[in-house]
Amino acid sequence: MTWLTRVASGAALWNGFAQALTYVWPTAASGVTHVAVITVPLLIIMSINLVGVQHSARLSVALAIAKILPLILLIVVGIPAINGALLLPMPAPEAAGLGQAALLLLFAYAGFENTAATAGEYKNPKRDVPFALVSVIVIVTILHTLIQLVALGTLPDLATRVAGTPLADSVTLVAGVWAGVILAFGRTISTAGNAANTAVVGPRYLYALARDRFGPEVLARVHPRYQTPAWAIVTQDAIVWALALSGSFVQLAMLSVIARLATYIGTAAAVPVLRTKFARTEHTFVLPGGLTIPVLALVLSLAFLASATVHNLIVGLIALLVGVVIYALRRK
Numbered sequence: 509m510t511w512l513t514r515v516a517s518g519a520a521l522w523n524g525f526a527q528a529l530t531y532v533w534p535t536a537a538s539g540v541t542h543v544a545v546i547t548v549p550l551l552i553i554m555s556i557n558l559v560g561v562q563h564s565a566r567l568s569v570a571l572a573i574a575k576i577l578p579l580i581l582l583i584v585v586g587i588p589a590i591n592g593a594l595l596l597p598m599p600a601p602e603a604a605g606l607g608q609a610a611l612l613l614l615f616a617y618a619g620f621e622n623t624a625a626t627a628g629e630y631k632n633p634k635r636d637v638p639f640a641l642v643s644v645i646v647i648v649t650i651l652h653t654l655i656q657l658v659a660l661g662t663l664p665d666l667a668t669r670v671a672g673t674p675l676a677d678s679v680t681l682v683a684g685v686w687a688g689v690i691l692a693f694g695r696t697i698s699t700a701g702n703a704a705n706t707a708v709v710g711p712r713y714l715y716a717l718a719r720d721r722f723g724p725e726v727l728a729r730v731h732p733r734y735q736t737p738a739w740a741i742v743t744q745d746a747i748v749w750a751l752a753l754s755g756s757f758v759q760l761a762m763l764s765v766i767a768r769l770a771t772y773i774g775t776a777a778a779v780p781v782l783r784t785k786f787a788r789t790e791h792t793f794v795l796p797g798g799l800t801i802p803v804l805a806l807v808l809s810l811a812f813l814a815s816a817t818v819h820n821l822i823v824g825l826i827a828l829l830v831g832v833v834i835y836a837l838r839r840k
Contacts, residue, residue, distance in 0.1 A: 509774075511717065512827055513767040514710030515744060517619070519751035520760035521703035522546045527757060528699055531673045531692035546752050553704045554745045557711070560734050561629050564708045571701030576651070578694025581687065582679045583654045589682040590661030598660075607815025614812060615761045616652065618768050619702065620644045625709035634793060707748075711740035721839035762816075766824035769813050776805040 526545050529536035536545045557564045601609070623640045627633035655675065659666055662678045673692060680688030715737035718727035731738040751760060779795065779802035788794065795801050816824075 509767045509770040509827060509831060511710060511713040511744075513764050513771060514622075514706050514713060515747055515751065516760050516764035516767060517615075518703050518706040518710060518744075518748040519755060520615075520757050520764055521699045521706065522550060522748065522752035523755065523757045523760060525549070525696055525699040525703065528673070528692065528695040531676050531695075532689060543753060547749065549700055550703075550707075550745060550749055550752075553700075553707050554741060557704075557707050557741050558731065558734060558736055558738055560736055561626055561708065564704065568701060568705050568708065571697055571704060575694050575698035575701050578691045578697075579651055579655060579675075581694075582658055582675060582691055583651075585683045585687065586658030586662055586678060587654070590658065591664075592661070594664055595657070595661050608817070610815055611765050611812060611820075612758070612761060614768070615765050617645075617648060618765065619705065620648075621771075622705055622709040625712050634791075638793075707741070707745060710748075711737050711744045714740040714744055717834075722834055723839075725839065762820050763823060766813075766816060766820050767827055769809050770824060770828060772809040773806060773813070776802040776809060 523546070526536050526542055529545055533541070533545075535541040553564075553567070556567055620641055623644065624633075624637050627637050630636050659674055659678050662682055663674060666674055673688075673695070675695065676688040676692040679691045714723070714727055715730075717723045718725065718740065727737070727740045727743060729739050730736060780799055786792075813821075
């Protein structure tokens with residue numbers, strides 16, 4: 509399910525990448541152009557990923573900086589232009605759509621767990637992984653909150669622009685067309701950067717499954733020169749490419765969230781068991797607060813899952829059943 513999350517997320521992001529380009533390139537939404545704007549950058553990132561995790565990490569850092577700068581521009585020019593009358597009084601959201609909105613919001617926050625996927629290739633994972641996890645959550649929360657305030661406070665018809673380019677529209681209204689173009693460019697960089705991160709961590713899950721004999725042996729092979737899981741990388745990117753061209757952003761994002769919640773629930777529920785099953789050593793990472801964190805995580809994940817539609821739950825159940833079959837057919 510964790511690997512499925514990466515596949516669905518990657519496909520959703522590449523689909524969103526093409527959607528973001530429509531602000532400056534309307535034909536990117538369909539036809540040959542749509543195929544090209546997804547295929548070319550995906551192949552470039554796949555090639556970088558094949559060469560090694562260090563190159564992929566450098567690319568991720570560069571893309572992270574490139575995507576945050578336009579958002580900071582939006583915040584800086586947008587906060588002084590906020591119209592208080594648009595923010596307050598803030599009407600209560602409609603209960604009917606609140607659950608689905610919460611699930612899509614989870615897609616915006618999720619992905620922090622990717623940090624631990626390549627921990628085996630870090631120099632000091634016990635120090636670096638917790639620091640990175642907390643830093644990511646704090647930074648993303650602050651950015652999302654400020655961006656949402658600017659969007660709500662500058663666009664009177666924000667709800668009708670959700671499927672389009674609301675942030676670019678907001679900054680265009682405040683600072684002009686040039687700012688809108690910059691933000692639209694930043695959005696494409698943002699989705700490409702997120703997809704690049706998924707392309708790094710996803711194949712490591714696939715490689716680990718095959719290495720533990722839950723999949724074809726070829727997926728557990730590493731490149732003789734670069735020492736990367738080359739077959740797993742190519743296989744995942746091929747599946748992501750096909751899904752990105754065949755599905756919509758919202759459908760793929762929802763599939764990613766449902767699969768992700770299944771892994772969150774399994775992880776949280778496993779912590780109490782693992783505490784009693786394995787003795788502590790100097791290498792053991794122990795969560796503070798006893799069982800408080802895993803219990804809260806489990807309750808919150810179940811609450812999110814309760815917001816899913818029957819269709820989404822059925823799709824998630826089918827994925828779980830496929831996983832059961834894979835585990836049942838473990839290689840000798």
